[in-house]
Amino acid sequence: MPTPVIVPSLGESVTTAILIQWLKEDGATVAKDEPICLLETDKANVDLPAKVAGVLHHLHKPNDTVNVGEAVGEITESNGAAVSQSAPKSAAPVAVAASSGSSTIAPEDMSPAVRVMVEEHHLDAAALAKNAPGGRLTKEFVSSYIEQHAGNMMGSNGEKLAATMPDTRPAKGTTPPPAAPTPPAKGQGAPERPNVDPTPPPKDFDANGQRRVKMSKIRQSIAKRLVQAQQTAAILTTFNEVDLSEVMALRSRYKEQFEKTHGVGLGFMSFFARAVVMGLKEFPRLNASIDGDEFVYNQAVNLGVAVSTDRGLAVPVLRNVQSMSFAQIETEIKRLAAAVRDNKLAIDELSGGTFSITNGGVFGSLLSTPIINFPQSGILGMHTIQKRPVAVGDKIEIRPMMYLALSYDHRIVDGKEAISFLVRVKQSLEDPARLMLDI
Numbered sequence: 001m002p003t004p005v006i007v008p009s010l011g012e013s014v015t016t017a018i019l020i021q022w023l024k025e026d027g028a029t030v031a032k033d034e035p036i037c038l039l040e041t042d043k044a045n046v047d048l049p050a051k052v053a054g055v056l057h058h059l060h061k062p063n064d065t066v067n068v069g070e071a072v073g074e075i076t077e078s079n080g081a082a083v084s085q086s087a088p089k090s091a092a093p094v095a096v097a098a099s100s101g102s103s104t105i106a107p108e109d110m111s112p113a114v115r116v117m118v119e120e121h122h123l124d125a126a127a128l129a130k131n132a133p134g135g136r137l138t139k140e141f142v143s144s145y146i147e148q149h150a151g152n153m154m155g156s157n158g159e160k161l162a163a164t165m166p167d168t169r170p171a172k173g174t175t176p177p178p179a180a181p182t183p184p185a186k187g188q189g190a191p192e193r194p195n196v197d198p199t200p201p202p203k204d205f206d207a208n209g210q211r212r213v214k215m216s217k218i219r220q221s222i223a224k225r226l227v228q229a230q231q232t233a234a235i236l237t238t239f240n241e242v243d244l245s246e247v248m249a250l251r252s253r254y255k256e257q258f259e260k261t262h263g264v265g266l267g268f269m270s271f272f273a274r275a276v277v278m279g280l281k282e283f284p285r286l287n288a289s290i291d292g293d294e295f296v297y298n299q300a301v302n303l304g305v306a307v308s309t310d311r312g313l314a315v316p317v318l319r320n321v322q323s324m325s326f327a328q329i330e331t332e333i334k335r336l337a338a339a340v341r342d343n344k345l346a347i348d349e350l351s352g353g354t355f356s357i358t359n360g361g362v363f364g365s366l367l368s369t370p371i372i373n374f375p376q377s378g379i380l381g382m383h384t385i386q387k388r389p390v391a392v393g394d395k396i397e398i399r400p401m402m403y404l405a406l407s408y409d410h411r412i413v414d415g416k417e418a419i420s421f422l423v424r425v426k427q428s429l430e431d432p433a434r435l436m437l438d439i
Contacts, residue, residue, distance in 0.1 A: 002057070002074035002075060002076045002077075003051060003052045003054070003074060003075045003076075003077065004071035004073075004074050005036065005037075005048065005050070005051070005056075005059075005071055005072050005073040005074060005075060006069060006070070006071055006072075007039065007048070007066050007067065007068050007069060007070050007071075007072060008048075008068070009068055010039070010041050010046065010068060014041050014068065015067060015068055016041075016065055016066065016067055016068070017039040017040060017041045017065070017066055017068070017217070018039065018040045018041075018063060018064070018065055018066070018216075018217055019037060019038075019039060019060050019061070019062055019063065019064045019065075019066055019072055020037075020038045020039065020040045020045065020062060020063070021037065021038045021062055022036070022037050022058060022062060023035050023036055023037055023038060023047075023115070024036045024037070024056050025056075026056065026057060026058040027055060027056070027057070028055070028056050029053075029054070029055050029056075030050045030053065030054065030055075030056050030075065031050065031053050032050055032051070032052055032053045033049045033050065034049060034050050035047035035048065035049050035050075036048060036049065036050050036056060036073070037072060037073070038343065039066075040216060040217050040218065041217055041218075044218070044314065044340075044343075044345050044350055045218075045343045046343065046345075046346075047343060047344070048072070050075055051075070052075055052077050053075075053077065054075040054076050054077040055075065055076045056073055056074075056075055057073055057074050057075070057076065058072075058073050059071055059072055059073050059074060060072045060073070114137050114138065114142055114342075117142050118137070118142065123142070123145075125137065128141075128142065128145060138341075218314075222313055225373075225374055226371055228374055229371050229372055229373075229374035230371065232374060233372060233374060233377075233409040233410075233411060234409060234410040234411050235371065235372060235407055235408070235409060235410070236407070236408060236410050236415070236418070237369040237370075237405050237406065237407045237408075238405070238406050238408070238415070238418050238419050238422055239367070239403060239404065239405050239406075239422075240403075240404050240422045240423065240426050241401050241402065241403050241404065241426075242401070242402050242404055242425075242426045242429045242430060243390065243399045243400070243401055243430050244268075244385060244399075244400045244401070244402055244429065244430075245399050245400060245430075246429075246430060246431060246432050247268065247271050247429055247432050248400055250432055251266050251268075254266065258326075258327070261327075262327035262330070262331070263331075264327060264330045264331045264334055265330065265334075266326065266330065267330055267333070268382075269305065269329070269330070269333055269357070269359070270326040270329040270330050270333075271326075271429060271432060271435065272357060272380070272382060272425075272429070273303055273318070273321055273324075273329050273357070274326070274329070274428070274435045275424075275425045275428035275429050275435060276301070276303065276355065276357065276380060276425060277301050277303075277321060277322045278424065278425075278428055278434070278435065278438070279421045279422075279424040279425045279428070280301055280322075280355060280421075281322075282420075282421070282424055283413075283417050283418075283420060283421040283424070284297055285297075285377065285412055285413050285417060286355060286377055286378040286408060286413055286417070286418070286421055287301060287354050287355050287377070287378075288354075288377055288412060289354075289375040289376060289377055289412070290375065290377075290409070290411060290412055291375075295412060298354040300319065300320045300322065300354070301320070301321050301322045301354060301355060302317050302318070302319045302320070302321070302352050302353050302354045302355075303317065303318045303321040303353065303354075303355055303356070303357065304316070304317050304318075304353030304355070304356035304357070304373055304376070305317075305318060305333060305336070305356070305357055305358075306356060306357065306358035306359070307336070307337055307340045308363075309340055309341070314340045314345070314350065315350065315353060315356060315373055316336040316337075316339070316340060316345060316349050316350060317349060317350065317351065317352055317353040318332050318333065318336070319352065336349065353373060353376060354376060355376055355377075355378050355379070355380075356372070356373045356376060356378075356379040356380070357379070357380045357381075357382065358370050358379060358380070358381055358382070359381075359382040359383075360381060360382070360383055360384075361382050361383040361384035361385065361402065362384075364384055365383050365384060366383055366384055366386070366403065367383055367403050367405065368381055368383065368405060369381070369405060369407060370405060370407045371407060372407050372408070372409060376409075377408060377409040377412050377413055378406060378407065378408045378409070378413065378418075378421075379406070379407050379408075380404065380405070380406055380422075380425070381404065381405035381406070381407070382402065382404065383402055383403045383404070383405070384402070385400050385401070385402050386400070386401055386402075387399065387400055387401070388401045404422060404425065404426065406418055406421065406422045
């Protein structure tokens with residue numbers, strides 16, 4: 001009796017998903033817990049693993065809309081038959097021998113998106129890894145390689161050829177020449193990246209010079225929620241600036257020791273997270289929401305941290321951040337960012353936030369007015385750090401300054417509260433000893 005591959009519960013209010021891609025071909029042998037397809041919801045992209053080992057049969061095609069509880073495929077159990085014996089060639093584990101000895105890169109060593117790209121383009125994973133930063137194949141690295149070698153990856157008959165990556169690292173003491181991308185073969189565009197809208201070739205435009213692309217469920221959800229926030233909440237933004245001299249001095253002094261002790265780098269986000277926690281403790285309505293004619297106060301601070309991806313904005317949530325140490329905050333942020341990048345984020349890690357932080361400064365933004373993540377009541381916007389002349393006492397000094405923006409729902413938060421909260425955050429960051437002493 002075949003075992004159905006059921007679309008599981010994908011989080012609160014999520015009832016449908018789109019089958020973006022099969023990671024295993026129809027008729028392939030799959031192992032238990034091996035990812036077999038990629039689903040897109042309005043919150044995140046998630047892998048669907050095989051519940052049993054056996055032979056996979058597709059019941060839906062890519063881009064089909066499927067319901068929670070529906071079967072997208074079925075697996076005929078094969079009593080532990082080896083995957084490599086009956087799986088199609090393109091779905092087999094990618095393993096090659098490196099020139100310096102035996103080196104294997106198995107699918108479990110790569111994210112699902114990377115694995116699909118490697119198999120789809122018949123890439124030599126081990127050769128690629130020798131040139132990848134830290135020896136790890138990332139989506140960005142593999143995408144860059146595919147774009148640069150697009151013209152060499154298709155034969156004259158249109159069939160894909162095995163592509164290997166030579167060791168192009170420069171000799172010691174020499175400067176590497178700038179990389180020149182290889183143009184695509186005549187009549188062909190660059191291969192598409194999974195889950196990314198590629199730059200459309202001219203032939204895709206109609207007679208009016210236009211091209212229509214269906215919005216992803218994530219982008220539709222982002223658009224819907226932003227409009228909902230603007231139409232429902234009374235959003236105002238207040239600004240201040242913070243001198244980060246003390247934070248930067250503290251990081252410089254203890255950065256190496258912190259990483260050696262805790263195994264994670266000391267970033268700015270843990271300082272801002274702790275400053276937000278202290279501000280919310282004093283002004284709890286910024287950690288509350290409105291439900292009908294009631295204010296809903298939250299005991300815990302579940303902090304949403306905005307992360308930009310090639311599919312849109314994701315806001316994974318650090319739960320109970322008020323109970324976390326600096327090291328725990330940095331470790332959790334690192335884990336969530338990697339999960340977002342590799343499509344490993346659980347649905348419940350995207351819900352339940354009570355306040356958010358967004359950092360446009362990583363893209364060079366000097367000032368912005370962030371939109372609250374409805375139904376939350378506040379979001380703190382960080383921006384780029386600039387050295388500017390400021391008055392310190394009776395002197396003019398050059399200090400590392402950052403503009404802060406707090407957008408808030410004026411239906412629940414008064415202007416005095418919002419301004420006082422932002423001043424509290426500023427004070428905590430300009431005198432970080434407060435963060436350690438909780439004062």
